[in-house]
Amino acid sequence: MNLKEFLQTKEDEMLSLLERLVNTDSGSTNKKGIDEVGRIISTEYKKMGFTVEVVEEKEKGNNLLIKHQDAVEPEILIVAHMDTVFREGTAAKRPFTIKGDRAYGPGVIDMKGSQVALLYALKALIAENRGGFENVQIVLNGDEEIGSPTSRSLIEEQSVGKKYALIMEPARKDGSLVSARKGGGRYSVYVKGKAAHAGIEPQNGISAIEELAHKILKLHALTDHGAGISVSTGLIEGGESVNTIAPSAAAHVDIRISQMDQASMLDRQVREICATADVPGTSIVLEGGINRPPMVKNEQTIGLLDTIGKIGAELGIKITDIATGGGSDASFTSAKGVPTVDGLGPVGGNAHSENEYLEIPSFVERTNLLAEVIGRLSASDKTSL
Template sequence: MESFIYQQEKEMLTFIEKLVNIDSGSHDKDGVDQVGHILEENYLSLGFHVKVITQENYGNHLVIQHKEAINPNIVILAHMDTVFPKGTALERPFNIEGNRAYGPGVIDMKSSQAAVLYAIKALLNEGHEGYKKIKIILNSDEEIGSPTSRSLIESEAKGMRYALVMEPARKDGSLVTARRGKGNYTLIVEGKAAHSGIEPEKGRSAIEELAHKIIQLYELSDHENGISVNVGLIEGGSSANTISDHAEAQIDVRMKEMEQVEIIEERLEEICSTTEVSGTKIVLEGEMNRPPMEKNKKTRALLRIIQDVGDEIGIEIEDTATGGGSDASFTSSLGVATIDGLGPVGGNAHSDKEYLEIPSLVERTLLLATIIKRLSQDK
């Protein structure tokens, strides 16, 4: 199997180039669906059934399994969307410099799409039926929090034994065994406008109230225990000489453990239940949209299996935790043993310097194929 995968490197890079040169930002339905159509055609040609979950505003999601699948117990998650606006692929298309490939979405995660597809091709070439034990979910909105695919992932992953999530490996090659949960909120303050020079006493400043709330929100952070609150965007007011009648803030909340979610939600409600500036009103909108991915007993057991596989094929496997979110949180919170970061190695995702370490492409494809072989043998 190893020699087969290494022989496919050039073909894999050509496939990645094709995907990278298609704009597929989360809000670009046409572009994401174009990527999805290419992937659908490739899986159909390998004897897989592809169920298309049609979406109105975002790209369609794909649920893929072999026509002869036998009680799949491994779910593989990979997203088709990127963070880049339409036109980016034309401005800086796929290119190779030395041992690195560059382009929008090359590592997050179009190279992972190639790794999954060619891992399956390797299993088919070898005649190993591990491909019958997997279900693949390709979603179109991961980069914006999976608003339409979360329920799909949870329903399809329920009852699975293992979840392999194809976010890229860290720069040092580490897999991801823990992620912080994430919440997005908007705090809206309504006040009363007045001229700041003529009759300021008649005004009720929404900005002043928001300033009090921002300080209280930051006091919720407890970095030692993995809790962080960040007010990343604020806006309000109409002019310097007008008491502001409207202000709002965008809030990012992160937490390490599930038990922290309820505590944080209660504190947010408490902070927003009263005002410091009389006559102002507060509305808090939003939710915790990704639960934490905790490094639990099941995850540790799966990691040991993957490390054994790595030893078998000569790849040293380390793991790490990260504050960023991914769909791994959804499978982990269901009690499914979940490992993330199983894609190729690269870096600078979401930037104009995003890259793939080309030597890691075949290496991590071999790792994935061998993991599927090993896990598919579990009863």
């Protein structure tokens, strides 16, 4: 029996575990739910001879470090997150369901399907006496959807000495892997003005909203799509009533970059814009910064993609890759100089929405691809790659 044949016999098991995970709420602020997902997954890994180190977090979900008990300086780092973007109670309102060839539910593709795929890829390698399962260091984190504040340092530490990094975000709708991602960060601009009655004594007021409007326009002017730079104000708030000169206002700004050297330039420009008020009498407080490096498609990435492409061709899977503006933990491994490919989970789409889905025919197919990639990258005769 080959890897794919083994996995085909396990498809019902895979779907059953996926259902269990999807029906466990694990939004980024739901520590209890994330830790329950971690407990379920840890139990399965331990059955396979893997050790699980729990990195405790007081407020966020715990992070997990997993490797086989026979592992000695594993060369492959695999990263997958356990959190979703959904509020507690979402799973009860719309639990795991199967309609035709698609599975639906909160987090089904981003990325609980990937958690199952990774587990069963390693299970297949063990069952079929193939190497590779002892050559992986796995990081399962609980805060990727909010920028990995507790797990970034852990991922970066585990990147040291690794030859490859495989990130388990889902494949795109067309099956493409991800070879490049934008980096970026977030800023919050808080403005204070002075309240006054808008009809009786408007001259005595100082509008924080007016000042914020100046700042938003100047910040948006930093956008340069040709250079891969985008600045977008996604949330604004302020004022007390429609007939009051606004004494306070705030804007929350998203910035994306495509090259790391753009980070310091943009940060300096943002701070310069917010250092001086356009409306006399207002004051400004700026918080935040650029905290995620871009994932850059370089020669190392291309080499790893070529290897995966050859393996895919042998399996009848055409491997394509794309760049995307969305962020992931791939940025951290890439910035550490580790050849990194993202999107190695199953195929699906509509992530972060009530229509999120996983293509069931891709479940075994992409799990098989992942297993073959792990096994081939771990082969002692690298010339065969």
